[in-house]
Amino acid sequence: MQFQLSPELIEKIEILVEEQNDKELLLHLEDLHHADIAEILDELNLDEATYIIKLLDSEKTSEVLMELDEDDREKILNNLSSKEIADELEEMDTDDAADIIAELSEERQEEVISNIEDQDHAADIKELLRYDEDSAGGLMAKELVRVRETWTVGGCVREMRRQAENVTRVHSIYVVDAKDKLIGRLSLKDLLTVDTKTKIKEIYIPRVDFVNVHTEGEEVARIMQKYDLEAIPVVDDIGRLVGRITIDDMVDFIKEEAEKDYQLAAGISQDVEADDTIWQLSRARLPWLVLGLFGGLGSVYIMQGFDEALETFPILFFFTPLIAAMAGNVGVQSSAIIVQGLANDNIRGSLFHRLLKEVGLSLLNGIALAALVFLFGFIVGQDQLTSLAIALSMLLVIIVAALVGTFVPIILDKRGIDPAIATGPFITTSNDIFGIFLFFYISKLILGF
Amino acid sequence: MQFQLSPELIEKIEILVEEQNDKELLLHLEDLHHADIAEILDELNLDEATYIIKLLDSEKTSEVLMELDEDDREKILNNLSSKEIADELEEMDTDDAADIIAELSEERQEEVISNIEDQDHAADIKELLRYDEDSAGGLMAKELVRVRETWTVGGCVREMRRQAENVTRVHSIYVVDAKDKLIGRLSLKDLLTVDTKTKIKEIYIPRVDFVNVHTEGEEVARIMQKYDLEAIPVVDDIGRLVGRITIDDMVDFIKEEAEKDYQLAAGISQDVEADDTIWQLSRARLPWLVLGLFGGLGSVYIMQGFDEALETFPILFFFTPLIAAMAGNVGVQSSAIIVQGLANDNIRGSLFHRLLKEVGLSLLNGIALAALVFLFGFIVGQDQLTSLAIALSMLLVIIVAALVGTFVPIILDKRGIDPAIATGPFITTSNDIFGIFLFFYISKLILGF
Incomplete structure (x- = not known):
């Protein structure tokens, strides 16, 4: 059952495209899942990929396009006419169509929308384009099944058959009043188990989770995860049902968020992948390296200020990478725990309590590490006062680094800046x-150079 | 609609528990979502939390228990009798029940299982306990809707009503042959649109994605994400349908995987949260710090080997934190991109091609950074040969660090070790x-000390 991408398959496809052997191509591709076709296109050059997109029917290719990398998709769309793009969009759910259109230039957007034949579909897409990409409005699709509270189950099933045509997956049936305000939900399971003459208002569940169009994506993800929801309805400011968000779209969002935090932690400032170009990768990585470089030059400057110790205590200079590593590692650990805690909303209790805890934790770790450093000094026969100075100043560096790592993200978060x-x-x-300065300063106090 | 945890609410609940005012407690808690009750219990002490678990009915508390932290749950379960735990398990889906039982001691496990009244449920749970926690068998639930290909749609709907009682959400209906082998699926939507006398074999979809009980969780997550599946059936080694995995369970899995990678990258070796105890946090963090310490002591040793440069080129020692930072940052960037690429399965192409790309990228970034370092030397009036030596050796360090960061995870992955x-x-x-050694070695070659 598992599809396996092989060099032989790619080669075969390339030859068939070359020969323009449409019949054989269709035979090879027709039964494949759209995600598998996307993987094949990923391996082909632009012209070959465009050829296949034009060959397959738009019901299939609309889904293939959604699976492609943004960059690859952009190139292929540039090879298609506005009419051809519009045909693809007709087949897509409104949320996907809006995502694709948002990638086009403004001029192209209007051209494409005017080529969409289904006026309702075009209007829905236009509506979605108005919302911020990361808000519930930007994430939702217009496709959903809605029923009136006054209908009977029988009428409801008939109406659902009609609406379900446009809805890929029916998760929940939303119940609205005469003014289209969301008042509850029904499950398909419930519909199966009652008499067809029952009125919806007798069986619907009046408790329903929902979000507003302006709710942030992160908050939507939090609610859907907390309450284990597979779909959540979206309402406008006066409570009218305007769309729904399904969990499969949120899985991508949740994963992207987690990956973004990780990338930021690793010093990668834009969403890049291993297969992006050298220029894209360089642009995402260089700024952070330059920041690190300035930090390093700062350390050079600080050490020059303590150069009177070069003759008497050269060993201190040999320890600077160790001090820098400790300060960096402790800070990264503390901040990673806080950032994940903030993301999962489980940072509670007072700041003072957290301060005490972080000091306690870093004292515990710091003393263990300081003991090891002292032991190392003893083994290599180092002057004991020097070892003590190094161990003690390292301990202090560790405590300060932990506090910086803990409170910088908390403060950023309180000010509405992404703590990641x-x-x-x-x-x-x-x-x-900071650590290197502290290290030399404390050592100087103890050793008196 | 949004539940807000407030100190006032917690205080009120605490007083009511103290007074044993069950009626008022029920009034406050009955209408809350189980995830919200779990948040409340999180703030109470063990005795208070146990009191509430015993007060509410097991249909509700079984879901509350699933939402709690593993540590908190363990403590509460210790306060319950085997019979009380068995009552909770009766209400749970088999996958959740198996997860809970797996947390108990072996002795307790048998006691609890023998107290479960529903024999089928107990047998299902026992079956699930046999599988590895992170395999499809360990992730699946036994609850699903299965129909025979020989049935009619009408008979199928009747049978489904019966089966659906036990199934929280119906995603897909799985079609099996007389030997219980999985042969296809039906969607609820399809059932709504055909005549009740139609035979299932005429309308079912023979193409269905599935996984084997032994498939690893990571692979299940990959397949479900790639093909946008909300549920996937699980078959045994001879193709019989034995369970299904739903996407909401995988969301937690996917998130945990992403967070684990991030925590490992930050030097945190166990799954800890900001609210864990100091001991737990220390145990997760200290080993990596000790590793860093040994690395730092290694640097001390290397620099002692180059101490003849202390008098002539002390500036080299001032640059060591910068070199270490560059080597570290570049390595972390490269490895993060590769690890995410491996996790998302988009590392393709030959190793040689990747080598060329990584060298190209680090040359690009390295030359920019080297130019900045040289410029800095020029501004502060540093000897030009020294600046050149520093800039050039830093460039080499960056290239090597990028290669190490790229290929260590790839090699680990090829050997079946988690590259994270x-x-x-x-x-x-x-x-x-490595960077500090290289830096001094190259500088020595250029400057000749």
Whole structure:
């Protein structure tokens, strides 16, 4: 049952495209899942991929297009006429169609929309384009099954058959009043088990979770995960049912969010993938490296200020990478825990309590590490006061680094800034500079150079 | 509609528990969603939480238990008798029940299972316990709707009504042959649109994605995401339908996987949260810090080997934190991109091609950074040969760090080891040591000390 992409298959497809052997091509591709066809197109060059998109019917290719990388899709769409794009959009759910259109230039957008024959579909897409991409309005689809509370189950089933034509998957049936306001829901299961003459108002469930069109995507994800929802209806500011969001769209969103946090922590500022171009990758990575470079130059400057120790205590300079590594690692650990905690909404309790805990934790870890450093000094026969100075100042660096790692994301979050930007090179770099200064300053106090 | 946890609410609940005012407690809790009750219990002490679990009916508390932290749940279960736990399990889906039982001691497991009245349910749970937790068998539930190909739509709907009683959500209806082998599926939508006398064999869809009980969870997640599935049936080694996995269970799995990768990258080795105890957090963090410490001590040792440069080129020692930071940051960037690429299965093409790309990318970034370092030297009036030595050796360090960051995860992955362990302190530490050695070695070649 499993599809396996093989070099032989790609080669065969390439030859068939070359020969323009449409019949054989269709034979090979027709039965494949759209996600598998997308994987094949990924391996072909632009002209070959465009040829196949034009060959297959738009019901299939509309789904293939949704599976492609944004970059690849953009190139293929550039090879299609506005009419051809419009044909693809006709087959898509409104949320997917709006996502695709949003990628086009404004001029092209209007051209494409005017070519969509189904006026309702075009109006729906236009409506979705008005919302912010990451809001519930930007994430929702217009396709859903809605019934009136005054209908009977029988009438409802007839009407549903009509509406269901346009809805890929029926999760829930939403119940609205005469003014189209969302008042409850029905499950398909319930419909199966009651008499067809029953009125909807007698059997619908009046409790229904919903979000407003302006609710942020992150909040939608949180609600759907917390309450284990497979779909959630979206209402406008006066409570009218305007769309629904399904969990499969949110899975991508949740994963992208988690990956974005991770990428930021790793010092990658844009959404890039291993297969992007060198330029794209460089643009995403270089800014953070430059930040690290300035941090490193800051350390150079600080150490020059302590250069009187070069003759008497050169060992201190040998320890600077260790101090920088400790400050960086501790800061990254603390901030990662806080950022994930903030994302999962389980950072509770007072700031003072968290401060005490973080100090306790870093004391615990710091003392263990300081003991190891002291032990190392003892083994290599280092002067004991020097070892003590190094161990103690490292302990202090660790505590400060943990506090910086904990509170910088909390403060950013309170000010409405994404705390994830604080987890990577930003924390590492500032902790490096700060840690090295603290290390030399405390050592100087103890050793007196 | 949104539930808001407030200190006032918690206080009120605490007083009511203290007073044993069951009537008022029920009034406050009965209408709340189980996920919200779980949030409340999270804030109470163990005795209070146990009191509420015993007060509410098991239909509700079984769901509340599933929402709790594993640690909290364990404590509450310890306060319940085997019979009380069995009552909770009766209300749960088999997959949830098996997860809970797996958390108990083996002795307790048998006691609890023997107390479950529904023999079929108990047998199903026992079957699930046999599978590895992270395999499809360990993730699936036994609850599903199955119909025979020989039935009519009418008979099918009758039978479904019976089966649907036990199934929380009906995603797909699976079609089996006389030997219970999975041969296809039906959608609820299809059932709504055909005559009741139609035979199932005339309308079912013979193409159905499925996984084997032994398929790994990660692979299940990949397939369900790739093909946008909301549920996938699970078959045994001879193709018999034995269970199904729904996407809501996989969302948790996918998120946990993404978070685990991020935590590993941040140097946190166990699944911990901000609200865990200091001991748990320390245990998860200290090992990586010790690794970093040993790395740092390695750097001390390397620099001692180059101490003849202390008098002539002390500036080199001031640059070591910068070199270490560059080597670390570049390595983390490269490895994060590869690890995410491997997780999303989009690392394709030959290793040689990837090598060329990574060298190209790090040359691009490295030259930009080297130019900045040289410029800095020029501004502060540093000897030009020294600046050149620093810039050139840093460039080489960056290229090597990028290669290590790229290929260590790829090699680990090829050997069946989770590449995410290579993204954090492991890469940083080895790149630190290696980078500092390379830096001094190249500088020595150029400057000749």
